[in-house]
Amino acid sequence: MNSLVQQFSKLGAGRLAAMLTVTAALLIFFGFVMFRFSQPTMGLLYSDLSLQDAAQIVKDLETRNIKYETRGDGSAILVPRGDIPRVRMELASKGLPSGGGVGYEIFDKGDAFSSTSFVQNINHLRALEGELTRTIRGLGRVQNARVHLVIPERKLFERDREPPRASIVLKLRGDLEAGQIKAIRHLVASAVEGLKPERVSIVDEGGRLLADGAQSDTAGMTGSVGDDRQTTIERRVKAQIEEIVASVVGSGRARVQVSAQLEMNRVESRSETFDPESRVARSTQSRTESSANSEPGAQGVTVGNELPGAQGQGGGQAQTREQSSKNEEITNFEISRTTRTEVLEGGRLRRLSVAVLIDGIYARPAAGGDAIYQPRPQEELDRIGALVRTAIGFDRQRGDQVEVVNLRFADAPQPIELKEQTLMQQLLSFTKDDVLRAIELGVIALLTLIVLITVVRPLLKQVLAPEKPKGRDGDGGQSQGGGGGMQSLPNAAEGQQMLAGPASSDTPSERMLALAQIKGQIKAQSVEKIGGMVNQNPSDAVAVLRSWVHEQPSGA
Numbered sequence: 247m248n249s250l251v252q253q254f255s256k257l258g259a260g261r262l263a264a265m266l267t268v269t270a271a272l273l274i275f276f277g278f279v280m281f282r283f284s285q286p287t288m289g290l291l292y293s294d295l296s297l298q299d300a301a302q303i304v305k306d307l308e309t310r311n312i313k314y315e316t317r318g319d320g321s322a323i324l325v326p327r328g329d330i331p332r333v334r335m336e337l338a339s340k341g342l343p344s345g346g347g348v349g350y351e352i353f354d355k356g357d358a359f360s361s362t363s364f365v366q367n368i369n370h371l372r373a374l375e376g377e378l379t380r381t382i383r384g385l386g387r388v389q390n391a392r393v394h395l396v397i398p399e400r401k402l403f404e405r406d407r408e409p410p411r412a413s414i415v416l417k418l419r420g421d422l423e424a425g426q427i428k429a430i431r432h433l434v435a436s437a438v439e440g441l442k443p444e445r446v447s448i449v450d451e452g453g454r455l456l457a458d459g460a461q462s463d464t465a466g467m468t469g470s471v472g473d474d475r476q477t478t479i480e481r482r483v484k485a486q487i488e489e490i491v492a493s494v495v496g497s498g499r500a501r502v503q504v505s506a507q508l509e510m511n512r513v514e515s516r517s518e519t520f521d522p523e524s525r526v527a528r529s530t531q532s533r534t535e536s537s538a539n540s541e542p543g544a545q546g547v548t549v550g551n552e553l554p555g556a557q558g559q560g561g562g563q564a565q566t567r568e569q570s571s572k573n574e575e576i577t578n579f580e581i582s583r584t585t586r587t588e589v590l591e592g593g594r595l596r597r598l599s600v601a602v603l604i605d606g607i608y609a610r611p612a613a614g615g616d617a618i619y620q621p622r623p624q625e626e627l628d629r630i631g632a633l634v635r636t637a638i639g640f641d642r643q644r645g646d647q648v649e650v651v652n653l654r655f656a657d658a659p660q661p662i663e664l665k666e667q668t669l670m671q672q673l674l675s676f677t678k679d680d681v682l683r684a685i686e687l688g689v690i691a692l693l694t695l696i697v698l699i700t701v702v703r704p705l706l707k708q709v710l711a712p713e714k715p716k717g718r719d720g721d722g723g724q725s726q727g728g729g730g731g732m733q734s735l736p737n738a739a740e741g742q743q744m745l746a747g748p749a750s751s752d753t754p755s756e757r758m759l760a761l762a763q764i765k766g767q768i769k770a771q772s773v774e775k776i777g778g779m780v781n782q783n784p785s786d787a788v789a790v791l792r793s794w795v796h797e798q799p800s801g802a
Contacts, residue, residue, distance in 0.1 A: 268701055275697060279690055287683065288315055289327035291334065292343060294389055295320070299343035306337065371395060378434055382414070385426070390417040395438060410441040411459060417451045424474035427456050475593050480504045483600070486637050491602060494630060495622075499605040499655075507597040513590040524582035535572035595644075602634060602650045622652045 291314075292303065300320045307314045307325065312333065315324040325333055337343070361369075375393045382391040394413040412434050416422075422430075431443040447459030484504045491500045604627070608617035631650040640646050780787040 272697065272702065275693075279694060286313070286326040286328065288324040289330050291323045291325045291330055293318070293322040295323065295343055296390075303337060303342055306340070306342070307333070367399075371397065374438070378437060381433065382416070382430060385430075387418055387420045387422060387426070388416055389419050391415070393434070397438065397440075409445060410438055412438065412441060412446045413459070414446065414448045415451070416448065416456070422456065424477055428474070431457055476506050476508050479506045479508075479595065483598070483638050487600065487602065487634055490633055490637055491604070491630060494633075495604050501603040503601045505599040506595060507599075508592075509590075509594050509596040510592040512592045513588075515588045515590075517586045517588075519584040519586070521582040521584075525579045527577055528580040529578040531574075531576035533574040535574075537570045539568040597644060598638060598640075598646045600634060600638060600646075600648045602630070602648070604630065604650065604652050605655045606652060619654055621654075627652055 292299075295303070297320065300316070300323065303323055304314065304316070307323075312325060312329060316322065317324065375395055378393045378395075379391050382388055382393065392415040396411040396413075398408045398410065400407070414430065414434065427448060428443075430448060431446040434446050435441045435443040445459050446457060447455070448457035449455055483506070484502050487502045487504070488500065491502065492498075604622065606622055607620040609620055610617050627650050631648055634640075634650065635648050638646070638648070640648060
């Protein structure tokens, strides 16, 4: 311990402070490295969480002392990769994450007998919205959803009741198809009593109106429904053409575009046709009339002749008699009549245009090298066009058009040869996490190596370096400058006798060790004697030092 204390005392205060500082820095650095290596690899537990779900999950993890990290303003939570399956199952047993809303489990809490009817109705509405939100979130392209229901309260003696309405806000991972939007509307409408699909409005996170719940049925047919039908027809025809063309020219060597024009107007026509050649007697009427009239001869007309009971005068005169007959026959015929009513609903196909682009043929030379492009013969293109017309139900009178063109693609597909990976390739097929982990370890190892080379190695080399011995000139000067005060030091004869003592040593190494031991003893004795002399005669020691100081310039 004395030698260790003497060694540190020789270093000085500045060197000791530097060594302590460097030692503390190294301890901190290596502690950080050990802590970083001891940390487990974190994996994603859940992402795109609402603040409510994130707070509940973090609280549960803290209760069970599970390490976690939060990223993305708390919307993503990371836990040790080995604990992810267990943590997910435990959180699922507690109903987490709940999707930012509550479901029918809200009725599991609280006392139903002490709740008012208003509170029960509000809880039922919240539960219904939460269950619909969870169901919609289960769809493939839906990342998050929010459902708002407006269900008017039933009142007694109410004739006209306002129908329910619904509003849905979706956060999507892509674009929804028309069929998927329609499915969401029918899903919500089927879950709520009295709600119709046309009363459901859907909006995405960008503010786009996907489904209008305020439009009428006719507007829906002429608007979005018509577009949906057109898209469906174009997609179906395109799939049919690609399937039949790809079987001839190969997969990926044909591009198909279809444009369908629909007639969205609803037309109703009525017509009546009469056939004059086809007639049937429906009824017949016959009427016959006959009449007879007799008048006396010419005679003067008097008042007496007109009186009742008056007898004509001159009865011997001649009389005139008239007779007539009349026959009338009416026959009613029923003429054949045809009445036709034709209603043409909107959405029928009015015109179809198809464009088919086909790549050529690529032949590889026998000697190797790049493939040589060759156009397809016209006869083959005509046969492909005939197949396309047959597949789509081509109608020339309707104005359909089909164009089949052969052009070279800019990015010609090259044959891909799939090779089975070897064991070494499988071992070298790192994932993204493995690469990041390797980079992190490499950076830490490089920093450790730099610290060892630039800091630790020079420090150890300086501390463990042996002390340089003093020169002989200095020793001789001290002995000469001592004057009369140094008479008690060992003389040359005594030194020669001490040096001659180990002459009987057998080996040179033992002799050198003995010499070194003798020199050390001589030096130690000299230092002790000098110290004693200085303590006994301080004035003489001061005089000697002054004489050395004054003699040094002349000696230089």
